[in-house]
Amino acid sequence: MVEERTPILVSEAIKRVMEFSIKGKSEYISLEESNGRYLAEDIKADHNIPPFDRSPLDGFAVRSKDTQNASSTNPVFLEVIETVGAGGVTQQKVTPGQAVRVMTGTIMPEECDAIVMFELTKEKKENGRTYIEIKRPFNSGDFVSFEGEETKKGDVLVKAGTRIHAGVIAVLATFGYKNVPVVKKPVIGVYATGTELLELDEPLEPGKIRNSNAYMIQAQVEQAGGEAKYYGQLVDDFDQCYQAIKNALGEVDVLITTGGVSVGDFDYLPQIYEKLGANVLFNKIAMRPGSVTTVAEKNGKLLFGLSGNPSASFVGFELYTRPWIKAYLYSETPYLEVVKGLLTKDFPKPNPFSRFIRSRMVFVDGRIAAEPIGMDKSQVVTSLAHSDVLVALPGGSRGYSSGDEVDILLLNREGSVNPFKDPTKLRSGEGR
Amino acid sequence: MVEERTPILVSEAIKRVMEFSIKGKSEYISLEESNGRYLAEDIKADHNIPPFDRSPLDGFAVRSKDTQNASSTNPVFLEVIETVGAGGVTQQKVTPGQAVRVMTGTIMPEECDAIVMFELTKEKKENGRTYIEIKRPFNSGDFVSFEGEETKKGDVLVKAGTRIHAGVIAVLATFGYKNVPVVKKPVIGVYATGTELLELDEPLEPGKIRNSNAYMIQAQVEQAGGEAKYYGQLVDDFDQCYQAIKNALGEVDVLITTGGVSVGDFDYLPQIYEKLGANVLFNKIAMRPGSVTTVAEKNGKLLFGLSGNPSASFVGFELYTRPWIKAYLYSETPYLEVVKGLLTKDFPKPNPFSRFIRSRMVFVDGRIAAEPIGMDKSQVVTSLAHSDVLVALPGGSRGYSSGDEVDILLLNREGSVNPFKDPTKLRSGEGR
Numbered sequence: 054m055v056e057e058r059t060p061i062l063v064s065e066a067i068k069r070v071m072e073f074s075i076k077g078k079s080e081y082i083s084l085e086e087s088n089g090r091y092l093a094e095d096i097k098a099d100h101n102i103p104p105f106d107r108s109p110l111d112g113f114a115v116r117s118k119d120t121q122n123a124s125s126t127n128p129v130f131l132e133v134i135e136t137v138g139a140g141g142v143t144q145q146k147v148t149p150g151q152a153v154r155v156m157t158g159t160i161m162p163e164e165c166d167a168i169v170m171f172e173l174t175k176e177k178k179e180n181g182r183t184y185i186e187i188k189r190p191f192n193s194g195d196f197v198s199f200e201g202e203e204t205k206k207g208d209v210l211v212k213a214g215t216r217i218h219a220g221v222i223a224v225l226a227t228f229g230y231k232n233v234p235v236v237k238k239p240v241i242g243v244y245a246t247g248t249e250l251l252e253l254d255e256p257l258e259p260g261k262i263r264n265s266n267a268y269m270i271q272a273q274v275e276q277a278g279g280e281a282k283y284y285g286q287l288v289d290d291f292d293q294c295y296q297a298i299k300n301a302l303g304e305v306d307v308l309i310t311t312g313g314v315s316v317g318d319f320d321y322l323p324q325i326y327e328k329l330g331a332n333v334l335f336n337k338i339a340m341r342p343g344s345v346t347t348v349a350e351k352n353g354k355l356l357f358g359l360s361g362n363p364s365a366s367f368v369g370f371e372l373y374t375r376p377w378i379k380a381y382l383y384s385e386t387p388y389l390e391v392v393k394g395l396l397t398k399d400f401p402k403p404n405p406f407s408r409f410i411r412s413r414m415v416f417v418d419g420r421i422a423a424e425p426i427g428m429d430k431s432q433v434v435t436s437l438a439h440s441d442v443l444v445a446l447p448g449g450s451r452g453y454s455s456g457d458e459v460d461i462l463l464l465n466r467e468g469s470v471n472p473f474k475d476p477t478k479l480r481s482g483e484g485r
Numbered sequence: 486m487v488e489e490r491t492p493i494l495v496s497e498a499i500k501r502v503m504e505f506s507i508k509g510k511s512e513y514i515s516l517e518e519s520n521g522r523y524l525a526e527d528i529k530a531d532h533n534i535p536p537f538d539r540s541p542l543d544g545f546a547v548r549s550k551d552t553q554n555a556s557s558t559n560p561v562f563l564e565v566i567e568t569v570g571a572g573g574v575t576q577q578k579v580t581p582g583q584a585v586r587v588m589t590g591t592i593m594p595e596e597c598d599a600i601v602m603f604e605l606t607k608e609k610k611e612n613g614r615t616y617i618e619i620k621r622p623f624n625s626g627d628f629v630s631f632e633g634e635e636t637k638k639g640d641v642l643v644k645a646g647t648r649i650h651a652g653v654i655a656v657l658a659t660f661g662y663k664n665v666p667v668v669k670k671p672v673i674g675v676y677a678t679g680t681e682l683l684e685l686d687e688p689l690e691p692g693k694i695r696n697s698n699a700y701m702i703q704a705q706v707e708q709a710g711g712e713a714k715y716y717g718q719l720v721d722d723f724d725q726c727y728q729a730i731k732n733a734l735g736e737v738d739v740l741i742t743t744g745g746v747s748v749g750d751f752d753y754l755p756q757i758y759e760k761l762g763a764n765v766l767f768n769k770i771a772m773r774p775g776s777v778t779t780v781a782e783k784n785g786k787l788l789f790g791l792s793g794n795p796s797a798s799f800v801g802f803e804l805y806t807r808p809w810i811k812a813y814l815y816s817e818t819p820y821l822e823v824v825k826g827l828l829t830k831d832f833p834k835p836n837p838f839s840r841f842i843r844s845r846m847v848f849v850d851g852r853i854a855a856e857p858i859g860m861d862k863s864q865v866v867t868s869l870a871h872s873d874v875l876v877a878l879p880g881g882s883r884g885y886s887s888g889d890e891v892d893i894l895l896l897n898r899e900g901s902v903n904p905f906k907d908p909t910k911l912r913s914g915e916g917r
Contacts, residue, residue: 140681219704220869226697249572265658272651437652
């Protein structure tokens with residue numbers, strides 16, 4: 054009576070999803086709107102930085118030759134012929150024995166080749182002229198910022214697929230990107246299924262719970278860089294669900310549903326995939342929570358059937374949907390980054406399947422560590438508010454103790470090149 | 486001739502800024518718009534989770550007493566009188582020898598006290614009735630999710646000052662927050678100063694550079710949780726700058742300027758603070774880059790005078806402005822989090838002052854490490870695109886070698902309770 058499903062490894066599930074990865078189109082948006090978006094093109098320097106030889110401080114531009122014999126007992130006096138601020142250029146030619154007062158960022162006067170900072174000089178006035186006293190020699194190039202010493206024209210500064218943040222914006226502004234080539238956000242449709250769901254403002258009633266997954270997933274979509282399109286809730290009615298999902302699929306790049314993928318009497322998603330003629334990539338993963346996570350494909354478009362349990366749904370999104378979105382956005386590091394770290398609490402339960410424990414990242418003596426949050430029933434929604442990592446315990450392992458080294462998946466880092474690998478194989482014959 | 490300024494420690498500068506911290510007002514916004522905002526109130530559970538005893542899986546609700554003598558040789562048969570999906574309630578009273586077919590999330594029928602999963606039963610039909618065969622005894626409570634076992638009514642789930650993300654949104658939705666109390670964003674005005682600045686779409690010309698700081702700082706403000714208000718660029722003209730800054734100050738919660746705070750001839754900010762009657766908290770910090778970072782206060786409102794150098798400006802914002810914004814947003818962890826970690830490259834330069842090196846966070850054998858990016862001249866803008874941490878080398882230290890343990894400031898983590906402390910005191914008599 055109960056349908057038999059064959060669980061696959063997490064790594065295999067990720068692989069099957071990513072076989073359908075596609076790259077989004079690009080568009081131009083204004084620099085001010087670009088924070089958080091993904092670059093669609095490599096950003097190359099179209100000029101040298103600095104764009105000209107310049108003074109990196111407030112001081113005097115001098116000809117180093119003039120200072121060659123300067124010492125405290127034999128100071129040299131140079132006539133200050135002009136003051137030039139940043140953004141200005143020298144109006145006069147600087148001849149031997151002359152200097153120009155310059156500010157931080159001022160272009161070097163052509164004849165000068167060294168900068169002497171204010172603090173190393175003393176000024177004096179004589180016959181209406183200003184002189185500075187210099188008590189040590191300077192070499193050609195001293196304290197000059199040279200054209201191109203930071204960045205050469207043509208250098209690739211930031212690669213396509215990089216998430217734009219304040220530091221990237223500084224580079225874009227420097228190179229005059231008033232408009233920025235970014236990847237169009239993939240539109241990710243979201244449907245919540247289940248007669249038990251109440252909308253946010255409906256009063257509680259027996260047997261019903263509030264729809265939290267749809268809102269959580271929309272936020273996960275945004276955080277991953279996609280655009281969420283919320284379609285609402287579906288009650289447990291096959292025809293209604295089928296029509297709604299079929300219609301939505303035509304309007305989005307990916308469709309996420311929560312609930313309805315298990316083996317319950319009203320879990321209609323499996324039948325809907327069948328009626329749609331969609332190819333089910335998998336409908337069972339050797340993991341907890343989220344073993345019923347299902348992904349199907351129709352004409353290259355993916356349908357993510359996440360669990361109805363909040364935590365299972367959360368984990369399913371991060372493991373499978375997130376990398377698809379990041380790859381769409383040209384990211385070269387679409388996968389969750391995994392690092393080795395310490396577990397700070399005992400986790401005595403054996404793990405027949407890979408288990409993902411919602412945890413908080415902490416640092417213990419310079420080592421990364423993960424603190425599991427509360428109990429780990431897949432329904433526990435409140436612990437999600439405090440998680441920024443997932444601890445991955447391999448399937449087939451006994452319990453773990455505080456201090457053990459474990460794999461930690463970082464939810465808030467941009468990502469990694471390598472997909473998460475199951476550390477051990479699923480042991481055969483271990484139940485559902 | 487050059488004004489003498491007294492440098493203070495980084496920790497002292499942070500302390501002086503935070504003496505003027507204030508808390509923002511709150512407002513209600515819709516849940517859908519709340520991602521990235523800060524909670525203005527503790528979120529408390531207004532009902533138990535689960536809100537009722539329920540089945541955590543697809544199976545049969547039974548009276549455990551009926552199964553007491555069940556074994557593989559002496560199976561018990563229970564009549565299935567009804568099927569109830571999640572969101573439904575049992576219509577009939579369950580009497581001895583009866584069971585109810587239930588789905589994940591279904592409320593427990595009143596008379597039942599255990600759940601038997603589908604896989605442990607066998608169905609048979611007889612005389613138009615359906616029976617399940619059970620071959621082992623179940624105890625009262627077996628596989629039942631009890632009301633309140635995750636969260637009790639009245640529990641504080643998420644604290645005020647928490648940044649809202651997907652997991653927090655799941656909690657808010659669960660408790661029916663259609664509208665969410667968040668802290669109003671502080672309005673942070675931004676002015677760039679300097680005749681050398683070109684706007685984004687102006688062609689390069691000798692002596693001029695593009696204004697990158699204003700755009701970078703706007704993004705930093707957004708990332709910290711504030712609302713940036715860009716006022717444009719100011720040329721080096723005292724009266725114009727004074728009027729502009731005075732007017733802007735009336736419209737914002739904090740005003741940031743970049744450039745114009747050093748001792749150059751056209752660095753007008755010091756005089757502007759004086760004419761405004763503002764109290765200068767400090768105008769010199771024992772740090773590189775950003776030693777000229779200045780903060781002044783007028784009627785409790787802060788003016789951040791950041792350096793004109795992109796990297797100095799970036800660091801100044803993160804060290805001094807960011808914690809002010811976070812505290813305004815009720816964060817209990819407004820300061821940059823500092824962890825001990827490894828340096829991955831030699832940094833042979835001695836450090837008369839605390840030095841902040843733009844770096845990339847990496848993990849080496851489960852230890853956090855920082856990889857300095859390129860050279861560290863304070864003008865180098867391109868390295869900002871690749872930095873997610875700052876390495877803090879204490880003032881008074883010689884060079885550092887690859888593998889040395891250093892303080893690492895994490896730019897992308899929410900923050901820490903403790904302000905950054907200078908590891909050593911400034912040694913007296915060291916230069917400017």
